[in-house]
Amino acid sequence: MIPISYNLRSLKVRKTTTLATAGGIGLVVFVFAAVLMLSEGIKKTLASSGRPDVAIIIRKGSDAELSSAVDTPSVGLILAGKEVARRKDGKSDGVGELAVVLLLDKLGTDGVSNAALRGVPEDVYDFRPEVKLVDGRKAKPGSDECVIGRAIRGRFKGLDLGQSFELRKNRPLKVVGVFESGGSAFESEIWADVDSVRSAFGREGIVSSVRARLTDASQLAAFKASIESNRQLGLEVQRESEYYEKQSEGTSLFITTLGTIVAFFFAIGAMIGAMITMYSAVANRKREIGTLRALGFGKGAIMTSFLLESLFLALIGGALGAAGSLAMGFVEFSMVNFQSWSEMVFRFEPTPQIIIGALLFATAMGFLGGLFPAVRAARMTLIKALKE
């Protein structure tokens, strides 16, 4: 086999060409990896929003909290279930909440967008202990105060500490605190008093959903059976983690489809770039190829050597692209989640699989781009090569 250092030195000698080709491949890999990371981030955000031992109850047939409505009397009935866990004070560990969307001016654009507004009861912090205030304070119960998620802060007009936005005429809702909840979808929400939201949205006597923590995750089937068998309630019970998984399906499919189509086109371009480089490498190094053959290296060795060179070229690009995509980890991406119709903030989530996948993708481009030039190099006869 021809020493690998031969290929590495060849790449180094033609540094402009090497960089241009590797740069092209790197950009493709960057886009490819970034799309996968975003899709992963969407899944992760929504997956971290749901707990396996929590059941979410919405009206049968409604896809999401937004289109669901549950009568207040049913809330007590649901939470009285024997599968529902109790808090220290003996109260059922569950909440009835109202989820709506609010049109607000989106900063940085000329348009408006839907911000998710959740009407929460007083004991919401007992129900979601992972929610921590990072700035300001909790809202006073029954007041026109609200807290906002860390991710949505500053993305809409009026959504920052001390600012306010209108919910009812002459009764602005004031932001008094900012909370975080481990990167979950709640960080893209505004939380206000459930009664204020109810009266502003004309939803008296109604909540969108009921959430209940069960004594154990395995109790879901029994709880589901007991609620859903009561046909008069007309409700549907889902595991909260599964509910959020479903919420992310559409958006992450959209991103992945769009990204794959784009990456496919780009890959063709970058592959041709690699092909051009390798064909020229073969053409310019005829004399070298002849010498190698004269030294006793076989056709197979020549072909392997050029193919390897193309793979190295692609891997340099792949590594550059993958490294660049890691930097996207610092970027937050705010878009409308299709299922919840409201703005949600997602992060680019790098995983080892994505990085390996991106490098494999680069390798495939290098292989396909280098194959034909390598075959041409191998086919060159000794005499013809040395005659040049």
Add this chain to the structure above:
Amino acid sequence: MTLVGLAARNALRNRFRTTLTIVGVAVAIIAFVLLRTVITSWNIAAEYSAKDRIATRHKLSFVISLPRRYVDNIREVPGVEKATWMNWFGGKDAKNPDNFFANFAVDAKTFLDVYDEVQLPPADKAHWLEDRQGAIVGSSLAKQLGIKVGDKFTLQGTIFPGDWVFNIDGIYVSSRKSFDQSSFMFHWDYLNQALPERRRDQVGWVATRVSDGGRGADVSAAIDKIFDQYDTQTVTMSERALNLSFLGMFSAILKAIDIVSLIILLILMMILANTIAMGVRERTSEYGALRALGFSPGHIRFFIIGESTTVGLIAGLVGVAIAWPLVNKGISAVIEENMGGMFPYFRIEPITIVLALLLAVALGALAGLVPALQAGKLTVVNALRRIE
């Protein structure tokens, strides 16, 4: 032979490499045109919106409805010609719940007056107006769902629970681009009467035709002023402003596509720059000879940039020539049929073609710049002495 001709002919020296380059750059141009078309098609709803229509919605959110009597109040405002109302129904195809399309409950007669671009065969129109349980669908949606006049169709309610069965009375086409052909409309009365007492007589929003499009803003202000003293306040804006404001929701995706289309341009330039740099390196001794014959460094630079611009232009033309039929004859049919809700008219805008060609030429020139500057700096002696 002119200097320009000489520069252009240099591109033909290594035909194989030039062909590959043109293919690579053309693929990049196709991807660029496709991405730009996604953006322009997204904006199309705003661009083609009717100039004489305004819409009134609840001030806070799309999810809150307005009292039905607001329509009558709006009709009394000077400058208002016709008004109609509708509700977002949010139903799903009972047979295929994942297939999303827009469905509305409309007041049939006034709807067809205000949206006069929605065209039905007269017999079907008369039939629909009579048939309480009737519905009309857009031609694209009808094709996608595989339904025809006379069929029955079931919508599964999400906001309004239950299975709703409709008779398909007509397939509409839109005579202007201001209305899509992918919607499903049925009688508002049918929905209203089926609702429980407290949910009745609510409308999602009011669409109004004004007698003078130029006075739309005044009429809008007059409408909002009437309701300002009530509990339920409104926001009225032109159809164009409404559609534009929706774009805010997708601004992140549009921005991402923008960035990605910039990246494709970078890849394109790298492919080109690589080819040119290779050619220049191979011909270094020639440049020495040319210099010795009395050509100036400016001439050398001109040759190189001329060559890369020529390749860019040809590749641009090839890319555009493929992209035009590919998108307008091929992809557009698939997208309009399957994603008609999002992209009612997926066509390449002429400006995109102009932009693509200009960019191909400009980036071609730019790609030749660095090699040209380097070659221009070479002294005669050095250039002649350098061997490949």
